[in-house]
Each structure stands twice: as C-alpha cells, then as structure tokens.
Amino acid sequence: MEAAAVEKAEGLAMYKLILCLRYLRTRYIALASIISVTLGVATMIVVNSVMSGFAHEMHSRLHGILSDIVMESHSLNGFYHWEDELAKVKEVAGDDIQDVTVTVHVPAMLSMKIRDQWMPRHVTLVGIDPESYAKVSDFTQYLKHPANREHVDFDLKESGYEGDEGSPLRDAGWGHRRGKVMYERELEMQLSQFREFEETGRWPDQDLLRQKRITQPAPIALVDHEEEVAEKAILPPFATDPGAPPLPGTRPEELNKMANAELYDPNKKGSDPFSSRRGLPAESTYDPLQHQATGLILGIAIGSVRDRDQTTGEVKDYFMVLPGDDVKLTFPTAENPPKAMNATFTVTDFYESKMSEYDAAFAFMPLDQLQRLRGMIHPEHGTAISSIQIKLKEGVNLREATDKLRAAFPPATSPYRIQSWRDLQGPLLSAVEMEKTILNILLFLIIGVAGFGILATFYMIVVEKTKDIGILKSLGASGGGIMSIFVAYGLSLGIVGSGVGMVLGLLFVVNINAIASVIEWITGREVFDPTVYYFREIPTIVEPWSIAWVVAGAMLIAVLASVLPAMRAARLHPVEALRYE
Amino acid sequence: MSNAESQGMSALEIRLQRESVLPDHEARRKELTGPHINTAKFAQPAAVAKPTPSEKKKKPLLETRALHKSYRKGRLTIPVLRGVDFAAEEGKITSIIGQSGSGKSTLLHLMGTLDTPDDGEIHFANTRIDRLSSRQRDSLRSRAFGMIFQFYHLLPELSTLENVLTPIMISHGMWRYWSARKQFRKRAEELLEMVGLSHRTTHKPRELSGGEMQRTAIARALIAQPRILLADEPTGNLDEKTGGEIMEILKRLNREQNLTIVMVTHDSSIAAQGHDIIRLTGGRVEKQ
Numbered sequence: 001m002e003a004a005a006v007e008k009a010e011g012l013a014m015y016k017l018i019l020c021l022r023y024l025r026t027r028y029i030a031l032a033s034i035i036s037v038t039l040g041v042a043t044m045i046v047v048n049s050v051m052s053g054f055a056h057e058m059h060s061r062l063h064g065i066l067s068d069i070v071m072e073s074h075s076l077n078g079f080y081h082w083e084d085e086l087a088k089v090k091e092v093a094g095d096d097i098q099d100v101t102v103t104v105h106v107p108a109m110l111s112m113k114i115r116d117q118w119m120p121r122h123v124t125l126v127g128i129d130p131e132s133y134a135k136v137s138d139f140t141q142y143l144k145h146p147a148n149r150e151h152v153d154f155d156l157k158e159s160g161y162e163g164d165e166g167s168p169l170r171d172a173g174w175g176h177r178r179g180k181v182m183y184e185r186e187l188e189m190q191l192s193q194f195r196e197f198e199e200t201g202r203w204p205d206q207d208l209l210r211q212k213r214i215t216q217p218a219p220i221a222l223v224d225h226e227e228e229v230a231e232k233a234i235l236p237p238f239a240t241d242p243g244a245p246p247l248p249g250t251r252p253e254e255l256n257k258m259a260n261a262e263l264y265d266p267n268k269k270g271s272d273p274f275s276s277r278r279g280l281p282a283e284s285t286y287d288p289l290q291h292q293a294t295g296l297i298l299g300i301a302i303g304s305v306r307d308r309d310q311t312t313g314e315v316k317d318y319f320m321v322l323p324g325d326d327v328k329l330t331f332p333t334a335e336n337p338p339k340a341m342n343a344t345f346t347v348t349d350f351y352e353s354k355m356s357e358y359d360a361a362f363a364f365m366p367l368d369q370l371q372r373l374r375g376m377i378h379p380e381h382g383t384a385i386s387s388i389q390i391k392l393k394e395g396v397n398l399r400e401a402t403d404k405l406r407a408a409f410p411p412a413t414s415p416y417r418i419q420s421w422r423d424l425q426g427p428l429l430s431a432v433e434m435e436k437t438i439l440n441i442l443l444f445l446i447i448g449v450a451g452f453g454i455l456a457t458f459y460m461i462v463v464e465k466t467k468d469i470g471i472l473k474s475l476g477a478s479g480g481g482i483m484s485i486f487v488a489y490g491l492s493l494g495i496v497g498s499g500v501g502m503v504l505g506l507l508f509v510v511n512i513n514a515i516a517s518v519i520e521w522i523t524g525r526e527v528f529d530p531t532v533y534y535f536r537e538i539p540t541i542v543e544p545w546s547i548a549w550v551v552a553g554a555m556l557i558a559v560l561a562s563v564l565p566a567m568r569a570a571r572l573h574p575v576e577a578l579r580y581e
Numbered sequence: 582m583s584n585a586e587s588q589g590m591s592a593l594e595i596r597l598q599r600e601s602v603l604p605d606h607e608a609r610r611k612e613l614t615g616p617h618i619n620t621a622k623f624a625q626p627a628a629v630a631k632p633t634p635s636e637k638k639k640k641p642l643l644e645t646r647a648l649h650k651s652y653r654k655g656r657l658t659i660p661v662l663r664g665v666d667f668a669a670e671e672g673k674i675t676s677i678i679g680q681s682g683s684g685k686s687t688l689l690h691l692m693g694t695l696d697t698p699d700d701g702e703i704h705f706a707n708t709r710i711d712r713l714s715s716r717q718r719d720s721l722r723s724r725a726f727g728m729i730f731q732f733y734h735l736l737p738e739l740s741t742l743e744n745v746l747t748p749i750m751i752s753h754g755m756w757r758y759w760s761a762r763k764q765f766r767k768r769a770e771e772l773l774e775m776v777g778l779s780h781r782t783t784h785k786p787r788e789l790s791g792g793e794m795q796r797t798a799i800a801r802a803l804i805a806q807p808r809i810l811l812a813d814e815p816t817g818n819l820d821e822k823t824g825g826e827i828m829e830i831l832k833r834l835n836r837e838q839n840l841t842i843v844m845v846t847h848d849s850s851i852a853a854q855g856h857d858i859i860r861l862t863g864g865r866v867e868k869q
C-alpha cells in the first residue's frame with residue numbers, strides 16, 4: 001500500500017510533463033510522423049460522414065414509397081377475403097402496427113404517344129386507396145403538386161406543378177391539356193383540308209368545317225372492351241353550350257379563362273369543375289378538353305429522361321408526358337387465362353422519390369378502378385387485393401415485427417410472402433454496409449501503417465535520447481518513469497494528430513459541396529453526377545460516436561506504437577546510456 | 582503508522598533514514614521549502630549529526646569490500662575490478678586516480694548504484710546497498726547521492742534552472758512539487774548563485790560554456806541535499822583555469838558544508854587537492 005503511494009507520486013512527476021512537452025516542441029520529425037495519422041483520421045471522418053449521408057439518403061429513399069412491411073400474395077390475381085387476413089394481422093401484431101392499407105400490384109405496359117408514335121414502357125401498376133396509402137408510406141411527400149402532398153387524389157390540377165426553373169412541369173395541368181388537345185385537333189383539321197383538296201381538287205366548305213370543329217370531339221372509348229357502349233354516344237352534351245370549346249389558335253391564357261370560369265383552387269376541395277367526372281361511367285362521352293380519364297400518378301423517371309446537355313453540360317429533364325396528357329395502359333385481367341386490358345388514363349401527377357429505381361418503376365392509380373378493370377370485384381366475395389401494406393409504430397423493431405408476422409403466416413402454408421422494406425432491398429443495403437465496413441478497415445489500416453511510422457520515429461528518438469535517459473536514471477528516475485515520458489509523448493502526438501485530423505475532417509465535411517465544386521472547376525468534371533445519383537448536393541451525416549471511435553482508435557495506435565520504444569528506453573542500462581556518445 | 586510510513590516509504594527507506602542514510606523526509610522538505618533558506622544553512626544537513634573526527638575514522642560513509650566487476654564480450658571476460666577495497670570517509674574529499682581504463686568510472690558507477698558488482702559488497706552509511714531493488718536504488722540516487730560527470734550530462738531540452746531542479750522533480754510527485762515550486766526555485770537560484778551562474782538561469786545547456794555547464798551540474802547534484810557527491814573527472818574536459826575554478830567550488834563545499842566528495846581523476850595535481858588519494862591499478866587499490 002505504501003509502495004503504491006510512492007509510485008503514485010512518482011507517476012505524476014513534473015519532469016515527465018516538462019520533458020514530454022519539450023520533446024513535443026523540439027522534435028518536428030515526430031510531428032511529421034503523426035501527419036499520416038492526421039490524414040488517416042481526417043479521411044476516415046470524411047468517408048464515414050459521406051457514407052453515412054449516402055446511406056441515410058439511400059435508406060430514406062429506399063424506404064421512401066414503400067411501407068415498412070409488405071404481405072404480398074404469390075398470385076398476381078390476389079386474394080379475396082382479405083379482411084379476415086387483415087384481422088389476423090392486427091391480432092398478431094396489432095400493438096406494433098400504426099396503419100395498414102391494401103393494394104393491388106400488377107405488371108403493365110404504359111404507352112405514351114410521342115410525336116405520333118406510341119411508345120410502350122414497362123411499369124408496375126399499383127392500385128392504391130390514396131387516403132390510407134398516404135398514412136402507410138411517405139409516397140405523398142414526393143408528389144410534384146403541393147395540393148397532392150397535402151391530400152392526395154387522382155384529379156388533374158389546373159396548374160401549380162412544381163419543377164425546376166424552366167422545367168415544362170411548371171406549365172403542366174389542365175391548361176397544358178387543353179392547349180395540346182386543341183393544337184392536335186386543329187392540326188388534324190388542317191391536314192384533312194389538304195387531304196380533301198388532294199382528293200377532290202377543291203378546298204372544303206368553310207361553314208362545314210366550322211360545324212365539324214364544334215361537333216368535335218368524336219367519342220373516344222376509354223376502355224377497349226366497352227367500345228360498343230362508347231359508340232352509342234353521339235353528341236357531346238356541350239355542343240350547344242355557350243361555353244363550348246374555343247376555336248383553335250386561341251392563346252392559352254384565354255383558353256384557361258374560357259374553359260374554366262372558376263379557376264382551380266387547390267385549397268378548395270371540389271372546386272375543380274371536372275372533379276365530378278372522375279371515374280367516368282363507361283357509356284358517357286369523353287372529351288379530353290373537358291374530362292380526364294382515370295388519374296394516374298407516374299414515377300418521374302417513367303415520364304421523363306434526365307440528360308446532360310452536350311454543349312452546356314447542364315443537366316435537364318426531358319418530359320415525354322406531363323400531367324394532363326393521356327396515356328394507355330395494358331395489363332392482364334384477373335381471369336384465367338388472363339386477357340390484356342387496355343385503358344386510357346390521364347397522368348395527374350408525378351412522384352420523385354429521387355430513387356431512380358422506384359421512380360422508373362411504379363405507376364399509381366385508384367384501387368377501386370384497378371379492381372374494376374381487372375375483374376377483381378366479385379359479387380359475392382367482395383374485392384380482391386394482392387398485398388397488405390403495414391406501417392409500424394415509431395420505435396418498433398422492424399425485424400422482430402416481420403418475424404412475428406412470418407411465424408403467424410408460415411411461408412409453407414400461407415400464400416403470402418412477408419417482407420420488410422429492408423428485405424426487399426436486402427442485397428443493396430448489405431452491399432452498402434459491407435462497403436462501409438471494408439472502407440473503414442482499409443482506412444484504419446492506413447492509420448495502423450502510420451503507427452509503424454510513429455514506431456520507427458520513436459525508436460529514432462529513443463536512440464537519440466539514450467544519453468538523456470542515462471542522465472535521468474543516474475538522477476534517480478525509474479524505468480517506469482522514463483517509459484511514461486515516451487508513452488505520454490506518444491499519447492500527446494496521438495491527441496495532436498487525431499485532433500487536427502478531426503478538425504480537418506469536419507471542416508472538409510462541412511464544406512464538402514464547396515470543395516466538390518472547386519474540384520469540378522479544376523478538373524472540369526462533375527464529382528457527383530446528378531443523372532446517376534439524383535441529388536445535387538453531397539449528403540453528409542456527422543456521427544459523433546463514430547468520430548469518437550476513430551479519434552480514440554488513432555490515439556490508441558499512437559500510444560501502442562510508442563510503447564515498444566518506451567520499453568526499450570526504460571530498459572536501457574544507465575551506465576551504457578551514459579557511456580553512449 | 583509512523584510519520585515516515587504515512588509518507589509512503591518502504592521499509593528500507595525507513596531503515597536508511599533511521600540510520601541517517603536518507604535524511605528525514607518531512608524535516609528535509611520543511612527545510613527545503615522553509616521560508617528562510619540560505620546556502621549557509623544548507624551546510625549542515627539537519628538530519629545528519631555532524632560526526633566527531635574520532636567517529637569519522639571508524640566509520641567511512643561509503644565503503645566497498647572485495648569488489649569484483651568484469652565485462653563480458655562474447656566468450657571473453659574482461660575483469661576490470663578484482664577485489665577493490667575502498668573507503669571514503671565522511672567530510673573528506675577522496676580522489677581516485679589511475680590510468681585510463683583502470684576501472685575508475687566503473688567503480689564510481691558501482692558505488693553510485695548505477696551498476697551491480699559481480700562480487701563484493703558496497704556499504705553506504707553502514708547499510709549494504711549493492712543488493713537493493715531497483716526502486717530502492719532509484720530512491721537512493723535521487724536523495725542521497727549527487728553525481729557529476731566529465732561530460733556534464735545536462736538535459737539539452739531544459740534550461741539551466743530546470744536542469745538544476747530535475748532531481749527534485751524526480752523525487753517529488755507532481756503535486757508536492759507544484760505546491761512547493763516557489764521554494765524549490767528559490768533554492769535552485771541560490772545554488773546557481775553559489776556556483777556563480779545566477780545570470781544564466783534561462784539559458785539552454787548548448788548556450789553555456791563547459792565550465793558553466795559543469796557548475797550547473799554541481800548545482801543539480803546539490804539540490805537534493807545529498808550526503809555524498811560522486812564526481813567522475815569533473816575537470817577532465819576543462820582547461821586548467823576553469824578546472825581550477827570547479828575544484829575551488831568543490832573544495833569550498835567540502836570546507837563550508839562538510840560535504841563528502843568522491844572524485845575520479847587522472848590528473849595527479851587535481852587528485853592532490855583531496856584529503857585521501859586512492860590509486861587503482863590492475864583492478865585493485867594501491868594505497869598511497
């Protein structure tokens with residue numbers, strides 16, 4: 001006990017502190033050896049922050065339009081009596097569940113008319129109940145129209161779609177639709193005049209032409225199967241309407257005024273004069289100038305291409321469809337064997353989750369319409385759905401909840417696949433996780449290598465200080481005392497090195513976008529290509545704990561690297577050391 | 582628990598202290614840190630009763646008996662000391678002379694517990710010190726011995742004043758040192774003044790001349806109030822005049838403060854300035 005007390009007093013002796021500080025101040029070679037630690041720490045902090053930022057961004061995007069857990073039927077045709085299953089789900093995990101909704105998923109072909117040509121693309125058509133789906137996923141917050149973000153529906157809005165400066169999305173809506181339809185009609189009219197002139201050698205009678213203009217449009221079938229019904233409709237109800245469609249060539253502003261006495265107010269529910277036409281009955285006439293077909297919300301990458309202007313290098317979106325345009329969807333019915341169902345839809349909004357995989361995949365439409373079109377409404381059994389989407393309460397463990405549900409619906413016997421959003425993106429998430437781990441290991445190895453640099457430098461310093469060590473020992477300093485000078489020296493170098501590294505790293509992280517733009521300016525190349533990454537700013541997250549670990553690890557390495565030379569110093573024989581010249 | 586035990590000292594230290602090898606800690610600290618210290622007071626170490634001349638003859642302060650030391654070079658064994666019987670009496674200057682390579686420094690290092698003998702005994706103030714643990718030896722070196730070397734051996738990173746304070750810093754814990762640092766500084770300044778270096782306190786060793794460095798080394802050797810000064814060719818690296826000045830300081834210390842000095846030299850005129858002269862030849866003592 002007494003001996004310990006002496007040691008303790010010795011442990012904090014002044015000469016160690018003074019010598020340690022003096023060595024720190026006079027031996028710049030040691031500071032040079034610590035630079036690699038500094039750089040290692042700075043790099044680790046930057047890489048970790050950026051990777052965390054990416055991972056977070058990616059997680060929120062991957063999760064974005066997905067719900068927490070999806071219970072998906074194996075069959076594309078879905079299942080009936082889903083209310084029972086829903087009850088069972090609530091019974092099993094009711095405490096964990098915040099909201100549930102049901103959806104129908106079906107692969108579909110989306111055909112867009114571009115420059116008189118139909119261009120088909122593959123999409124996954126999702127029938128949703130907008131009210132409940134909005135509660136289950138973050139889908140609504142990615143919509144382009146602010147009113148839809150507040151309260152999503154499938155009605156085409158007059159205007160107000162948000163896009164970048166100069167983006168055609170800003171002009172989308174009813175105005176765009178009317179302008180486009182009328183332009184197409186007038187074009188058709190002019191072409192028919194030429195055709196007639198070519199055939200008969202005479203220009204058509206202008207009065208007749210005028211009449212024809214008014215009686216436009218010819219009835220269009222919205223759904224192929226119901227063509228016969230649609231053909232019955234002859235005269236549109238507004239033929240005699242004083243507010244009949246204006247003549248072609250009218251300016252868009254005037255068009256808007258004429259077509260729409262009351263301008264659309266997104267805050268006023270139901271103020272859209274055409275909203276009542278949604279879910280248009282099959283037998284009624286469809287005038288694209290006045291009516292919209294069933295609304296469809298598309299992923300932005302389905303309706304547009306993001307490309308770089310070759311000359312200016314600017315990244316721009318080119319839209320193939322805009323909200324207000326009609327598109328055709330072809331998808332299988334729920335019959336056996338399935339038939340192809342063809343139907344016209346009006347694009348009412350885009351979503352941009354910034355996750356290009358999702359933005360290019362999904363098209364959302366009203367659940368009831370999809371069920372109707374696919375024949376999933378049974379007079380006795382009710383409706384069929386293909387998946388149950390579950391949102392968990394805050395703080396509930398995703399894995400546990402999924403396992404609980406899996407136990408209740410064993411995959412061997414129940415026709416569902418239960419997957420969390422993480423499972424759906426499992427390979428990607430684990431790849432990113434792996435990448436981060438490997439990068440961390442590699443970078444820490446760099447610091448480890450720096451540790452060997454410190455080791456070598458310290459050996460050099462110990463050799464150089466051999467005589468001083470002998471002097472100190474001849475004055476009564478203990479081996480442990482000498483050792484602690486060098487260990488403390490190593491620790492202080494570690495503190496300085498990793499501290500400076502931390503500051504540098506954090507400064508880099510804070511200014512990373514400015515630095516990226518400087519690099520861009522120097523190299524003339526974009527560091528992060530927005531056509532690939534879908535964001536214009538590099539996301540970073542500074543995690544205090546990971547920084548603490550990095551800094552502590554670097555200090556530990558500096559200390560460990562100084563222990564061996566310090567032990568050598570402690571073991572030096574005083575006489576040998578004194579003889580050393 | 583005795584006062585000494587409460588200070589956290591080992592049994593040996595207590596024994597050494599009881600036998601006046603080590604001065605009483607508390608008393609010494611008081612003296613070191615006392616408000617009115619002067620160099621004159623330093624002349625009589627408080628714990629050591631000034632021995633009468635008759636006692637001196639009987640009891641040498643530092644004594645070796647049949648000391649053997651050889652160095653091993655591979656299979657070759659080089660015997661350096663072959664049964665050295667040496668005694669340094671209290672209050673005297675004892676010179677050790679001998680040819681280069683005769684083992685003078687080796688003997689001094691052994692007596693200063695910097696090395697251990699192969700055979701034989703070393704006694705300091707009637708206590709055998711050649712079998713001590715390294716911690717006990719460290720403590721002895723920092724408290725009872727003052728050492729001076731031919732090449733001064735100052736720490737290049739420290740100023741003159743800090744160099745003088747080093748032994749105190751080594752033997753005192755940080756807080757004990759810090760709480761009494763003003764007194765320690767004052768003492769160091771007084772010592773530097775005594776060796777005539779009061780104007781050089783902030784200089785680094787490389788800014789000093791050889792003589793000034795050796796004076797600093799003397800001040801350093803004295804700061805812990807040692808009972809004995811072991812000097813290995815203190816003038817060996819200095820010109821005659823400067824060496825003479827250093828010898829004057831040592832002699833004055835011996836005269837005024839009754840400090841026991843063991844001094845190694847190969848210069849017989851320097852050796853002649855001591856009370857006793859011991860010649861080492863062939864690894865043995867050849868009495869004058």
Ligand SMILES: Nc1ncnc2c1ncn2[C@@H]1O[C@H](COP(=O)(O)OP(=O)(O)OP(=O)(O)O)[C@@H](O)[C@H]1O
Nearest residue numbers: 652653659661680681682683684685686687688847
């Ligand atoms: N570590 C060692 N290994 C081998 N031989 C050694 C070692 N240290 C000293 N010696 C030898 O021991 C002998 C005595 O050396 P020491 O330094 O004691 O001599 P000295 O009398 O002090 O000489 P000088 O007057 O030149 O200082 C020398 O012959 C030397 O070569």
Ligand SMILES: [Mg+2]
Nearest residue numbers: 685686687813
């Ligand atoms: Mg010698």
